[in-house]
Ligand SMILES: Nc1nc2c(ncn2[C@@H]2O[C@H](COP(=O)(O)OP(=O)(O)OP(=O)(O)O)[C@@H](O)[C@H]2O)c(=O)[nH]1
């Protein structure tokens with residue numbers, strides 16, 4: 001790839017939000033600072049805390065920020081899909097997803113963008129050498145470890161961190177695997193998507209990241225979601 005084609009490459013970072021008013025402005029600005037080719041798309045699900053309004057304010061003087069407002073909390077999986085649709089329609093070559101709570105530090109973006117030179121999907125991974133998690137209680141660590149072991153085994157994935165939401169996709173992957181028929185939401189969306197990508201023969205690489213505690217606001221993932229994810233992974237494995 002030539003230096004000029006590299007420069008013309010457009011990168012989309014999707015931030016799904018539900019009640020992230022305290023995080024969205026700061027995080028969006030920080031993401032944009034990482035690389036001038038980056039645009040941010042916030043997919044907000046009618047957050048009652050005014051997240052959407054914060055993004056509208058940002059948009060007034062920042063043309064690199066885009067916003068999709070959905071009427072209610074429709075789930076993380078379909079928020080990613082709305083973002084992928086936008087990314088494909090608007091001609092971005094690389095599409096990233098990140099949590100909007102500072103758990104995924106934007107400083108890893110440049111390394112992940114670089115990594116996409118020689119792979120199709122890059123995952124910001126907690127479970128490879130150099131990666132980790134800050135300040136999680138033991139039961140959450142155990143649950144996450146178990147969820148990964150379960151998904152890796154059932155879906156026969158090489159990927160160490162199957163539930164990581166910090167990812168970058170080459171547009172060819174999104175065109176090639178038809179993510180739009182992934183029906184699961186939340187964690188199982190991520191596991192099913194990793195499975196589809198690897199089954200389609202695309203290459204996956206991991207970049208170590210340290211997952212940090214969210215800066216403000218509260219967690220939106222319900223425990224129901226975890227059981228649902230376990231079930232969906234089993235169904236996916238049986239479809240194989
Ligand atoms: N658009 C949209 N975003 C969502 C939805 N549920 C969660 N999110 C966002 O998805 C990202 C991840 O959700 P979190 O609540 O941080 O989940 P988590 O990282 O497992 O939990 P914590 O570690 O406690 O933060 C955040 O940016 C949320 O605002 C949803 O239904 N719709």
Ligand SMILES: [Mg+2]
Pocket residue numbers: 099101103214219
């Ligand atoms: Mg989080």
